[in-house]
Each structure stands twice: as structure tokens, then as C-alpha cells.
Amino acid sequence: MIRLFARRLLYLLPVLFGVALLTFLIASLLPGDLATVLLGDQATPETLAALRRDLGLDQPIPLRFAHWLAQVLQGDLGRSFRTGQTVVAAIAERLPVSIELMLLAQLGALLVAVPLAIVCAVREGGRFDRFVTGLAFASLSVPSLLSAIVLIWLLAVRLSWLPATGYVPLDESAIGNLRCMALPALTLAMGEWPALMRVLRSDMISTLKEDYIALARAKGLKPARVLLVHALKPSSLTLVTVAGINIARLLGGALIVEAIFALPGVGRLLLGSVFNRDLVLLQGVVLFVGAAFVAVNLAVDMLYAVLDPRIRHGRG
Amino acid sequence: MAAVDATGGQALPAIVAASTGARRGPRLGIVFWIALGWIVALVAAAAFADLLPFPSPTDMDMLERRAAPSAEHWLGTDGLGRDVAARLLFGARASLTVGLCAPLISLVFGGAFGLLAGYFRGRLDTGIRGAADVLLAFPPLVLALAVTAFMGQSLLNMTLILGFLGIPVFTRVARSATLALAQREFVTAARALGATHTRILVHELLPNVALPLAAFLLVAIAVNIVVESALSFLGLGVPPPQPSWGSMIGEGRESLDSAAWLAFTPAGVMFATVLAFNLVGDTVRAVTDPRRAAGS
Numbered sequence: 001m002i003r004l005f006a007r008r009l010l011y012l013l014p015v016l017f018g019v020a021l022l023t024f025l026i027a028s029l030l031p032g033d034l035a036t037v038l039l040g041d042q043a044t045p046e047t048l049a050a051l052r053r054d055l056g057l058d059q060p061i062p063l064r065f066a067h068w069l070a071q072v073l074q075g076d077l078g079r080s081f082r083t084g085q086t087v088v089a090a091i092a093e094r095l096p097v098s099i100e101l102m103l104l105a106q107l108g109a110l111l112v113a114v115p116l117a118i119v120c121a122v123r124e125g126g127r128f129d130r131f132v133t134g135l136a137f138a139s140l141s142v143p144s145l146l147s148a149i150v151l152i153w154l155l156a157v158r159l160s161w162l163p164a165t166g167y168v169p170l171d172e173s174a175i176g177n178l179r180c181m182a183l184p185a186l187t188l189a190m191g192e193w194p195a196l197m198r199v200l201r202s203d204m205i206s207t208l209k210e211d212y213i214a215l216a217r218a219k220g221l222k223p224a225r226v227l228l229v230h231a232l233k234p235s236s237l238t239l240v241t242v243a244g245i246n247i248a249r250l251l252g253g254a255l256i257v258e259a260i261f262a263l264p265g266v267g268r269l270l271l272g273s274v275f276n277r278d279l280v281l282l283q284g285v286v287l288f289v290g291a292a293f294v295a296v297n298l299a300v301d302m303l304y305a306v307l308d309p310r311i312r313h314g315r316g
Numbered sequence: 317m318a319a320v321d322a323t324g325g326q327a328l329p330a331i332v333a334a335s336t337g338a339r340r341g342p343r344l345g346i347v348f349w350i351a352l353g354w355i356v357a358l359v360a361a362a363a364f365a366d367l368l369p370f371p372s373p374t375d376m377d378m379l380e381r382r383a384a385p386s387a388e389h390w391l392g393t394d395g396l397g398r399d400v401a402a403r404l405l406f407g408a409r410a411s412l413t414v415g416l417c418a419p420l421i422s423l424v425f426g427g428a429f430g431l432l433a434g435y436f437r438g439r440l441d442t443g444i445r446g447a448a449d450v451l452l453a454f455p456p457l458v459l460a461l462a463v464t465a466f467m468g469q470s471l472l473n474m475t476l477i478l479g480f481l482g483i484p485v486f487t488r489v490a491r492s493a494t495l496a497l498a499q500r501e502f503v504t505a506a507r508a509l510g511a512t513h514t515r516i517l518v519h520e521l522l523p524n525v526a527l528p529l530a531a532f533l534l535v536a537i538a539v540n541i542v543v544e545s546a547l548s549f550l551g552l553g554v555p556p557p558q559p560s561w562g563s564m565i566g567e568g569r570e571s572l573d574s575a576a577w578l579a580f581t582p583a584g585v586m587f588a589t590v591l592a593f594n595l596v597g598d599t600v601r602a603v604t605d606p607r608r609a610a611g612s
Contacts, residue, residue, distance in 0.1 A: 149565060
């Protein structure tokens with residue numbers, strides 16, 4: 001277990017380094033550096049050169065990368081040149097919104113996916129199974145942009161049950177917070193349940209063919225107990241992976257959904273840094289998102305090993 | 317009863333595939349043909365949009381804003397009095413250009429990297445996989461956003477970026493297919509006959525890897541259409557006033573309360589297109605599935 005962890009970590013370190021390098025290169029090699037952004041179009045070559053010297057932008061790229069990496073390793077991602085706020089503080093301020101959205105969306109998706117998958121697996125090939133499988137396939141083709149529009153139109157415009165956009169902090173009003181999180185979370189959940197349902201259904205179908213399930217049934221255990229206790233846990237491995245990947249992606253903020261519903265999460269922070277050409281902020285957020293993705297993937301791998309003894313003892 | 321059904325259900329497709337395969341290949345079903353028909357019609361309409369009798373997609377008519385469908389404007393007009401049908405067709409150009417060209421770029425490079433990694437293994441494989449993992453660690457939209465913001469908005473830039481971002485996924489598909497194939501007898505036989513690496517890669521492996529890659533290409537087209545519309549929705553896609561489905565949805569959202577169809581029409585067309593590509597891709601994958609081919 002520990003050796004597996006060490007091996008995965010050893011592989012992930014170069015990947016993290018690559019993430020940092022790519023982040024840095026994007027911000028430094030693309031046209032329009034920090035000096036041009038700061039001074040605007042009217043800047044003379046002389047003032048530009050002077051500012052570049054002050055910012056250290058005239059140094060060779062490998063040197064600047066090393067300098068930047070050393071700062072990052074000390075937990076310093078720099079300051080946004082527009083707001084003066086440190087990048088770390090900006091991310092810390094936005095992260096809870098993205099995490100709450102992610103948790104609510106995952107919860108909603110699992111609440112739909114797990115019961116449907118179990119029922120479909122039990123009645124494999126039946127009418128209900130075919131309907132739900134078809135529905136899941138069609139739902140996979142619905143971009144979040146589309147489901148957001150339909151949900152806003154139905155629940156906010158037509159029925160006016162929920163606010164269409166805006167954000168209420170949790171400490172201000174818990175109910176107001178949940179009300180404004182409901183539509184975005186629902187939008188995300190609608191995009192996620194099909195994948196979760198499909199993997200759990202197919203894993204469950206193969207588990208139900210195992211001998212020990214037949215034995216459990218033969219012993220006269222209640223069908224519900226066989227399904228929920230004996231069959232669900234060994235069938236949930238792929239489900240955990242898919243849910244984990246979703247979590248990893250959403251930690252970086254659900255860009256589209258946060259933009260549509262005007263939620264102040266990490267995605268909006270990133271979007272703002274792109275529109276404002278706030279290079280330092282952009283660099284910091286992209287690095288955070290990439291690193292979070294790598295870290296969560298590592299955690300999922302470990303959870304996988306905990307759930308499945310074969311991986312723990314096998315070659316992995 | 318259930319067990320009998322399950323085994324019967326598994327054996328049946330193989331028999332059907334084997335018996336019909338002798339004639340004209342497996343039966344594809346009406347849904348497949350409808351989906352394919354929609355794609356062909358859309359591509360043709362987008363390609364010949366200039367020749368079709370539609371008003372200009374950018375001409376504004378302030379007297380006829382948000383007009384209902386009429387003989388002049390088949391699908392009505394938008395908030396600036398522009399013809400919705402024409403905007404949909406010219407928007408299809410943007411979506412399909414990016415949707416079709418970007419995955420082709422990913423296919424060529426990703427396929428090549430995957431073949432090399434899966435065939436030569438060793439250090440090259442580790443390096444290629446590491447690079448792919450780095451790219452995959454970035455949410456694709458994030459990288460696309462950052463790069464479009466700096467390189468400027470244009471159809472060409474967007475296609476290049478999305479094509480680049482798709483490379484690691486294609487690399488994975490090609491690599492895993494190659495890994496399995498490289499162990500097979502025909503590769504060993506070719507090597508025993510003294511075939512060069514190039515010959516084995518191009519003549520033995522490439523034709524076999526091409527099928528799973530082609531199936532995946534169709535799904536990737538659907539994904540790229542969605543990403544293109546997302547970028548356009550955020551205002552970082554096709555530069556206005558050029559129409560795009562994503563920016564049409566974005567403009568339509570402003571008038572959801574008074575004229576919801578302005579958002580629903582492009583959204584519906586996009587859904588139908590994405591679903592069509594997914595359906596065709598799924599069918600192609602099922603038909604070319606090596607496990608099924610091996611069974612029959």
C-alpha cells in the first residue's frame with residue numbers, strides 16, 4: 001500500500017513539474033507580456049524596456065522559470081496587478097463556492113444515478129432498463145450550456161421558484177445560499193448522472209452474475225440486502241473513479257456554470273483574469289487547478305486500492 | 317430465467333453479425349440513418365449557406381426585432397433584427413469547422429504518438445504518457461481560454477488550440493489499441509519475415525488502429541462542437557458579429573422571459589447535432605469493436 005503510494009507519487013512529481021512548466025510557458029511565450037498589458041498600446045519602446053527590466057522580464061526564460069518556481073514552492077503565487085490581492089488569498093476566497101457547488105452537484109447526481117443503476121441492473125434488458133439507458137445516452141449529449149438555459153427558463157422565468165443568477169454567502173443566509181446554488185448544482189448534476197449510472201449499471205450486472213451472489217440468494221437473504229450489502233460495494237469501483245475525476249475537474253471551478261449563474265467561484269476568477277489580462281493571477285489559478293486535478297487523482301487511486309484488495313496486493 | 321435471457325442476449329448479436337456480415341455488414345437501425353442524414357444535411361447546408369435563399373446573417377433590421385417566423389424570416393429574427401435561420405446556418409459553419417478540423421489535428425498527432433508509444437514501449441512510452449498526463453491535468457476549457465485570450469480570437473486559432481488539446485486523449489486510445497495488437501501473431505510473423513519497424517507500424521498496425529480511432533473521432537467531434545459553443549458563449553470564440561451557436565444562446569439568454577425561442581432554437585440544433593455525432597460514433601464503435609469481431 002505504502003509502496004504503491006510512493007510509486008504513484010514518484011510518477012506524479014514530474015507531471016506536476018510539467019504542469020508548472022506549461023503554465024509558465026503559456027504566460028511568457030504568448031504575445032502580449034505583462035509590461036505591454038500594464039502600459040497599454042501607447043507605450044514607447046523605451047518605457048517598455050525599462051519596465052521589463054524592473055519586472056525582471058528581460059532575463060532568459062529558464063532563469064525566470066526557476067525564480068518563479070522557487071517562489072511557488074514557498075507558497076507565494078504572486079499578486080494580482082489589478083486588485084493587489086495575493087493570488088493565494090484570491091483562490092482561498094473563491095474556493096469554498098466551487099467546493100460547495102461541486103459537493104451539491106455530486107450528491108444530486110449520485111442520488112439519481114445509484115438507485116436507477118441498481119434497478120436497471122436487476123432488470124437488465126427490461127423496458128425500464130432500456131428507457132433509462134437511452135435517456136442516459138441522450139443526456140450525455142446535452143451540454144451544460146443547454147441544460148442551464150432550460151432550467152433557468154423553467155424554474156426561474158416560468159415558475160419563479162428560484163433566482164436565475166446571483167450569489168448569497170452561506171453565513172448571510174443558509175436558505176438563500178441553497179436557493180441560489182440549486183440551479184447551478186442541478187445543471188451540473190444533469191450532466192453527470194448519466195456517466196455514473198452507466199458505469200455502476202454495467203459493473204453491477206457483472207457482479208450479480210458472481211457465485212457468491214447466487215449463494216447469498218440461496219441462503220434466503222432478502223433481495224434488498226443482497227443488492228445493497230453484497231453487490232453494491234464491489235460494484236462501485238469504477239463509480240468511485242468517475243466521481244473522483246468529476247470532483248477533480250470541478251475543483252477548478254465549473255467555468256460555464258459559474259459564468260451563467262454569476263457564482264463567485266474559482267472558474268469566474270479564472271475567467272476574470274483572462275478578460276483582464278491579469279497574467280500573474282491567471283498563472284497562479286491555472287497552476288492551482290492543474291495541481292488540484294493531479295492531487296485528487298492520486299487520492300482516487302489510493303481510495304481504489306483501499307476498496308479493492310486485488311489492487312493493493314497485485315502489481316497495481 | 318434472467319440468466320438464460322442474458323446468455324441468449326449475448327450470443328444473438330454475434331450470430332446476427334456473422335450472418336448479415338456475409339451480405340452487407342451488420343444492420344445499423346433507423347436511428348443511425350436519421351442521425352447520419354441530419355449530419356449530412358447540416359454539413360451540406362453549412363457548406364452552401366451562401367447559395368441558399370436566406371438574408372444576410374449580420375444585416376440588422378431595427379424595425380423587426382424579435383419578429384415571429386414569417387415568409388421572409390423563416391425562424392423569425394433576433395434581438396437586433398437579424399435573421400435567425402441564416403445565423404443558425406452560418407453558425408453551423410463555425411461549429412462544424414472547429415468540430416471537424418480540430419479532432420482531425422488531434423487524430424493525426426495523437427494517433428502517431430500513440431502508435432509509437434505502444435509499439436516501442438520503454439522510455440519513449442513513459443515520456444509520451446507523461447506529456448499526455450500533463451496536458452490532461454489542465455481542464456481543456458482553461459487552457460483554451462488562456463490561449464485564445466492571448467493569441468486573439470479567430471476560427472483558425474480556436475481550431476489549432478482545440479486540436480492541440482485533443483492530442484493526449486487520442487494518444488491514449490491509439491496507445492492502448494497498439495499495445496494489444498503488438499502482441500498478436502501477425503506482428504510477430506511480420507517481424508520474423510524481417511519487416512522494418514516502419515513497415516510494421518504503417519502496414520500492420522496502422523490499419524488496425526485506424527478503426528477504433530475513427531469511432532473515437534466521431535465522439536471527439538461532438539465534444540469539440542460543445543467546447544466551441546462554450547467558448548463563443550463566454551465571448552472568447554468566433555469574433556462577433558459572425559454568428560456561432562454558442563453566442564446565439566448567449567444573446568438569447570438575455571431575453572429568456574420575453575422570447576425564449578431565441579435561446580432554444582440554437583440550443584436545440586446544437587443538441588440534435590451533438591446527439592447525432594454521438595449516435596453515429598457509438599454505432600461505429602459497436603460495429604468495429606475488436607472483442608465482438610473476435611467473437612464472431
